[in-house]
Amino acid sequence: MLVGRLHKRFIQSLRSTAAVLLGLTFAAPAAHAAGFVEPTVLSSSHGVLDLLMIARSKPVSTITFTPPGGSPMNPTGWVYEICPRPASGNKCAPGSTVSDYGGVRLALQRGDTLKIRLVNDLPQLDPNKVKHENDPGQANLFRNPTNLHTHGMIVEPRAPTLTDQTFGDYVFVQIYNSANGMPVPQTTHQHGQNKMDYADFRIDIPKNHPSGQFWFHPHIHGLSLNQVSEGLAGIISVGEVSDYAHGDARDTPFPDASVRHLILKDMQIAAGGTADFGNGPTTIQPGEVVNQEDPTFCDQFPADSSEVRQGSCPGVDGTANGGSNWTGGRWYLTVNGRTFPSINMTDPDGEVWRLTNASGSMSYDLQLNDDTAQKPMIMQLISVDGVSVSLPQDTTMDTMVHLGGARFRVVACPPAPASGFHSKPVCVTEMVMMPSSRAEVYVTYRDPASGAIVTPTTLASATFKMVGLTMGSGDQWPAVDLAKVHFNQYGPRNQISYAMDIKGDALATLQPSGIxxxxxxxxxxxxxxxxxxxxxxxxxxxxxxxxxxxxxxxxxxxxxxxxxxxxxxxxxxxxxxxxxxxxxxxxxxxxxxxxxxxxxxxxxxxxxxxxxxxxxxxxxxxxxxxxxxxxxxxxxxxxxxxxxxxxxxxxxxxxxxxxxxxxxxxxxxxxxxxxxxxxxxxxxxxxxxxxxxxxxxxxxxxxxxxxxxxxxxxxxxxxxxxxxxxxxxxx
CATH class of the missing domain: 2.60.40.420 (Cupredoxins -  blue copper proteins)
Structure with missing residues (x-):
């Protein structure tokens, strides 16, 4: 079972699978929210994207935390400061940088080359707050080394050679900030080559690489959770959604202007006091990021209907159960770094949402709930982990559930033509995304009773929710509303009548010319x-x-x-x-x-x-x-x-x-x-x-x-x- 508890009818629908989801929702009243903002895009030019990427600390301007008795503040996270690589040196020119906590998108095409000089400007850590400092070979973790992994990319894991000193997607390297001291020699469990201050990466994208969404993050064994929880992650796109997503009413590529990228990140902010990071009680400052991501930071569900969780939940005292006291703190669940943004959908044909779980350890159970009908809306699943789906027309719902590893609550699609689709449409009302998962869904307004695509009623809206998730006998992740969606889709539909037509790379990658x-x-x-x-x-x-x-x-x-x-x-x-x-x-x-x-x-x-x-x-x-x-x-x-x-x-x-x-x-x-x-x-x-x-x-x-x-x-x-x-x- 994927997660410990679930409605009985959903358990029955998953009877042939090894996973079970937890489904429990709470209604939340509408509220004013900041507008949704797409991640900043850095695109390749003439087949190359060449960047200077500096990992450093920075106040997160999109999150405002007020400690008890204190003043509002922006917590300090870790970000990638990114700019086009200068001709010399390891600093970006003023005004040339992007350094968003929410993450950026590196937009590449098949056959491109991604070049990155990664500079480590991260702060040294308090050894008492480094959980694995005393593990074999890990005496240097408090010096905060970093590296880079292009997650999901089917590319060469290339080590440097005498003639080429660049790294491919190779995680056995540790880049140290010399300001934090020289690493001491490790005679056992050396976790790869040591580099000082920076390293150069070159990722060659094969011409037969699938189009889809991928992401990048550090992969330092013993510190991956800390660095991702502080904010070090962004996304990579190869090709366009239009490479595989077409209309059914008109066989034309789905417009890239109607594609959204949603990066799910979370950040726990403490109010101060003491906490146990695995090495005994340690003082923690007001506004400090808890980068070990404690799943007991919040209660899993609101205490009652008066507790409205729009983008965050309040810290609680867990000392009675052997945990830490997070009272006065706050856990922020963000979309592109923002808490509870407002999404305004205007294209009559709807949108494609490309979702990435960029959390360190948190798993999400996601629903899009119609605010009037108070029920999950149907979405069409078009891609999983960066590869578009490929299913024959006679595929059963039970088979769809099993093929997806039981992470999707599959439902019958609204009436659609029996043929004419390259891949049978997959309709879902719930998605479980464990850390590193990506999913792409087609979202549009639908009749609450039939699920058919229709013109929305006036002021139609929905709430994008994390409904709460229990990991078997383990972690309990909290229910939080993530975003408000307003359906302002007026005018005739031009491309889609029943479902999106997917020309899936899942099959293309396994063809004779496929990667x-x-x-x-x-x-x-x-x-x-x-x-x-x-x-x-x-x-x-x-x-x-x-x-x-x-x-x-x-x-x-x-x-x-x-x-x-x-x-x-x-x-x-x-x-x-x-x-x-x-x-x-x-x-x-x-x-x-x-x-x-x-x-x-x-x-x-x-x-x-x-x-x-x-x-x-x-x-x-x-x-x-x-x-x-x-x-x-x-x-x-x-x-x-x-x-x-x-x-x-x-x-x-x-x-x-x-x-x-x-x-x-x-x-x-x-x-x-x-x-x-x-x-x-x-x-x-x-x-x-x-x-x-x-x-x-x-x-x-x-x-x-x-x-x-x-x-x-x-x-x-x-x-x-x-x-x-x-x-x-x-x-």
């Missing part, structure tokens, strides 16, 4: 390194999500084993649940013969009673059933006549369920809510594996991990290496 099937252009045949070999025919990998020591809380880790064609464990391949060690490649595999992408089947097994999500760098994956027939969307090999369904780069995992009350008591009270591999094998804990097909098309070293950054920083991450095939393909 997940075509020859890897930069790969050349080479002998295999020791210990690196392809999986034998019919074999697959199994990954366990759990604790390295269930008697010690927060020892997040991953386990591993290989299975043969009969589902038996291959002797000698088992690795117990282990915390991240950057010196060890858990998986090493070559491309297929001729330097073609290679497909592997992985089983993802959840051992925790709290939810996790699986994320893998440099590729995509799709949910499969190894026993499904060839004409099924779940078939192990893609059938081009069926489509590829939905491709994802992160997927929610369910929760482990103890088999008896005695086992449940042991797991809850003696094992920190986490089962062992042995308990899973002998049936004391049940957890159905999520099975995915993964096409690997990029060579180099990268990682797979849980993208709840508290869990990733705690060790729920492992290293993988892909190498060229020794067979053919030299250019």
């Amino acid at each position: 997940l099937d075509a020859k890897v252009p930069y790969a050349n045949a080479a002998p295999l390194p020791a210990g690196c070999a392809p999986l034998a025919a019919g074999h697959r990998r199994r990954i366990f999500f759990g604790f390295s020591d269930v008697t010690v809380n927060n020892t997040f880790g991953l386990g591993y084993e290989e299975l043969d064609q009969n589902g038996n464990v291959v002797p000698g391949t088992q690795i117990p649940v282990t915390q991240f060690d950057p010196s060890q490649n858990i998986v090493c595999l070559p491309l297929a013969a001729g330097q073609k992408p290679v497909h592997e089947t992985w089983e993802l097994v959840q051992l925790s009673t709290e939810n996790h999500n699986f994320h893998l760098h440099q590729t995509r994956f799709r949910i499969i059933d190894p026993k499904a027939p060839a004409n099924s969307p779940f078939a192990a090999a893609v059938n081009t006549s069926v489509g590829a369904g939905m491709l994802q780069d992160n997927i929610p995992l369910g929760v482990a369920t103890p088999s008896t009350p005695d086992v449940a008591n042991t797991v809850a009270n003696n094992q920190n809510g986490v089962c062992t591999i042995d308990q899973w094998r002998n049936g004391q804990c049940t957890s159905k594996a999520v099975v995915v097909d993964i096409p690997f098309s990029q060579i180099g070293e990268f990682v797979y991990h849980c993208h709840i950054l508290e869990h990733e920083d705690g060790g729920m991450m492992a290293k993988i290496k892909v190498v060229p095939s020794p067979i053919g393909g030299n250019s």
Whole structure:
């Protein structure tokens, strides 16, 4: 189950899946709100976007916090100050910069090159407020190193060479601010190459890269949660929505002027006092950002109808339950850095919303509620994690739910023509977005009774809501209204009568010329390194999500084993649940013969009673059933006549369920809510594996991990290496 509790009829609709959503809404009265503002766009020119990007602290002007007895203030977060790269030096010219907490959009096209000089101007941290300072190899974390990851991009994870000192999408580098002192040598668990003050990145976008939305953020193990929670994140677009979204009434590309980009970020601001960051009680200043993102900062739901949560919720005293006292503080849930903005929709054909969960650890359960009917509105899902969907016309709703990892509440679309769509429309009324998720939805006014697209009534409005979410036995994320939507769509519709027509990249990427099937252009045949070999025919990998020591809380880790064609464990391949060690490649595999992408089947097994999500760098994956027939969307090999369904780069995992009350008591009270591999094998804990097909098309070293950054920083991450095939393909 994705989340612990849900309305019964929705549970029934998800009976074949491993995830369950929590659905509970509160009505909020209309209120004046600041207008919605699109992220600032920095676009490529002549195939290149060349930027200077400086990570530094800055007051967040879009958030105003008033501590008890104090004066209004803007909390200090961390932002990327960005400008076109100057001819020399590491400073932007006055008046040339963008430095928005809400994030910017880097607008690229397929075949472009993204060049970034990343400068670290971040402040040094109080070691008492760095949770993982005492972990192996992490003695330098308080010096606040940073780096850059282009999340979701199918690009080369390239390390520097003697002839090219730039990095690709390579997370094994730490950039230090020399003003914070020189890093001390680490003899174990060195987390990559150290650079002082800056590093240069060059990301080459393949010409066959899918059009869609991606994002960028730091990926420093042990500090990812801190840096993302302070604000260090932005989005990347490749191509345009019009590349795959067309009208059904008129087969023309959907206008880019009617596309919105919504970046969901949250920031917890303390009123002062003391708090526990994992190293004991520590003084915290009024207005200070709590960058460890405490899920108990607010009550999950308002105390009563008088508590109106428009963009934020009030801090509470959690000391009675072993937490910290956040009374007087405030938790802001922002859209593009703004609290409860007002969205004015005027295009009669509606809009496309491109949503990114740029939170460190928070998961969102999202609805767009009609303010008059007090019910969720229908939206059409058009893209998941930056890749547009591809579904045959006979796809059932149950199949849609399963293909999407049970993160969407799928409903019947309003009456539409039986044919004529490239991909069957997917209609949803609720979306769960765990950290790093992206989703694109077509939004327009609809009749509350039928769900059909109609001209809105006068003063028609809706509230975009986070309705509250419980992560199994774990975190409880708060219900907060995020934005007000006003439907001022008057005039005739020109493009869309029933639904948007999607020409999905989910299938195109797996075609002979697609990035997940075509020859890897930069790969050349080479002998295999020791210990690196392809999986034998019919074999697959199994990954366990759990604790390295269930008697010690927060020892997040991953386990591993290989299975043969009969589902038996291959002797000698088992690795117990282990915390991240950057010196060890858990998986090493070559491309297929001729330097073609290679497909592997992985089983993802959840051992925790709290939810996790699986994320893998440099590729995509799709949910499969190894026993499904060839004409099924779940078939192990893609059938081009069926489509590829939905491709994802992160997927929610369910929760482990103890088999008896005695086992449940042991797991809850003696094992920190986490089962062992042995308990899973002998049936004391049940957890159905999520099975995915993964096409690997990029060579180099990268990682797979849980993208709840508290869990990733705690060790729920492992290293993988892909190498060229020794067979053919030299250019």
